Amino acid sequence: xxxxxxxxxxxxxxxxxxxxxxNNGSGARGYxxxxxxxxxxxxxxxxxxxxxxxxxxxxxxxxPLELDHPFHPHHPLGLMQDVPSFLFGKYCCNFCDEVCRExxxxxxxxxxxxxxxxxxxxxxxxxxxxxxxxxxxxxxxEDLEDDSECFGCLExxxxxxxxxxxxxxxLHKKCAELPLKMNHKCHRKHPLTLQFNAQxxxxxxxxxxxxxxxxxxxxxxxLFIHIGCLSPSHNIEDKSHPHPFTLFWRQVPFICDACxxxxxxxxxxxxxxxxxxxxxxxxxxxxxxxKWHDHRLSHTYFLHREYVGILDCVICHKEINAEHGSYACSxxxxxxxxNCVTKDEASYVVVENEEEEEYANSLIVLEWNDAGExxxxxxxxxxxxxxxxxxxxxPYEL
Numbered sequence: 001x002x003x004x005x006x007x008x009x010x011x012x013x014x015x016x017x018x019x020x021x022x023n024n025g026s027g028a029r030g031y032x033x034x035x036x037x038x039x040x041x042x043x044x045x046x047x048x049x050x051x052x053x054x055x056x057x058x059x060x061x062x063x064p065l066e067l068d069h070p071f072h073p074h075h076p077l078g079l080m081q082d083v084p085s086f087l088f089g090k091y092c093c094n095f096c097d098e099v100c101r102e103x104x105x106x107x108x109x110x111x112x113x114x115x116x117x118x119x120x121x122x123x124x125x126x127x128x129x130x131x132x133x134x135x136x137x138x139x140x141x142e143d144l145e146d147d148s149e150c151f152g153c154l155e156x157x158x159x160x161x162x163x164x165x166x167x168x169x170x171l172h173k174k175c176a177e178l179p180l181k182m183n184h185k186c187h188r189k190h191p192l193t194l195q196f197n198a199q200x201x202x203x204x205x206x207x208x209x210x211x212x213x214x215x216x217x218x219x220x221x222x223l224f225i226h227i228g229c230l231s232p233s234h235n236i237e238d239k240s241h242p243h244p245f246t247l248f249w250r251q252v253p254f255i256c257d258a259c260x261x262x263x264x265x266x267x268x269x270x271x272x273x274x275x276x277x278x279x280x281x282x283x284x285x286x287x288x289x290x291k292w293h294d295h296r297l298s299h300t301y302f303l304h305r306e307y308v309g310i311l312d313c314v315i316c317h318k319e320i321n322a323e324h325g326s327y328a329c330s331x332x333x334x335x336x337x338x339n340c341v342t343k344d345e346a347s348y349v350v351v352e353n354e355e356e357e358e359y360a361n362s363l364i365v366l367e368w369n370d371a372g373e374x375x376x377x378x379x380x381x382x383x384x385x386x387x388x389x390x391x392x393x394x395p396y397e398l
């Protein structure tokens with residue numbers, strides 16, 4: 001045992017070496033006062049010299065009050081201690097998604113990390129491979145939950161071998177070995193730095209935002225790339241388009257022929273149709289049914305000549321450029337911006353079978369009666385189930 005300072009405790013704390021017995025006087029397990037996890041005899045820890053049941057993992061006791069984390073270069077992470085109990089549950093670790101109930105690292109960028117989660121990734125960022133030597137390396141045959149994904153790239157864990165630390169999150173081996181800086185062909189002006197996806201950055205390649213994870217970015221230029229988008233596919237085929245699309249690195253702005261909005265850095269082209277599109281627009285559904293319209297809407301890259309005059313989107317009432325993509329109704333001549341009509345995924349359904357009847361996908365039968373009648377249905381234009389009634393009890397009921 002070694003004497004140490006109090007680390008904020010009223011009594012001196014003694015350092016217990018490896019394989020020491022843990023006994024808090026009542027026979028119950030001891031818990032670290034900073035991270036809240038169980039203290040075992042297999043790792044060094046501090047214990048109260050007066051046997052009052054206070055323990056601290058050595059790594060938690062020596063955690064710095066400010067942590068300059070390589071994955072978050074703009075601000076230091078501050079260690080929050082003695083957090084009032086009424087704030088418990090307000091903060092959630094951005095690594096493992098578990099509530100921070102004890103001391104934790106915090107940044108004003110809405111980043112919160114358990115002590116062990118922050119220190120583990122700090123060592124990974126510093127290319128300290130020793131930190132993972134004791135962590136089991138799982139193979140891709142292990143049974144996993146359907147939503148299990150790597151913290152770094154957000155791809156399924158079973159796709160590659162991965163580490164499964166005790167600290168709450170899982171990481172592909174390849175993501176644990178990513179370089180802190182790299183050069184990328186989509187941004188030759190500056191190297192890109194590996195960092196937390198603190199602000200839910202928009203990826204310049206897939207044009208989408210992820211909830212968390214890691215990204216490569218150039219903060220001075222405001223450019224970010226998801227880990228899974230670093231090496232996009234050179235050729236992509238989709239059933240909504242008759243020809244394959246080919247990757248085209250583009251360093252100047254362009255207008256996407258599928259949605260009519262601007263793009264940069266990377267695009268996909270169809271040489272047969274002579275069009276250029278965002279990566280995300282390759283998979284736009286060809287036909288949809290929307291809550292904003294009674295008929296099917298078909299995607300088109302160019303509006304036909306029968307549309308004349310000013311063409312306004314039904315949703316935003318702004319003009320649509322007829323030379324770029326939109327959704328249109330062939331019966332009513334109503335048109336919609338692609339991003340307006342597909343912004344809310346709950347507001348439309350994709351028509352898979354183009355030969356089916358017009359309203360075949362409008363509702364789903366949830367319950368039948370003995371006579372074979374549909375008595376409870378779900379209609380895609382309404383959020384709640386609809387029940388069949390003999391008559392309406394009020395003018396506002398179906």
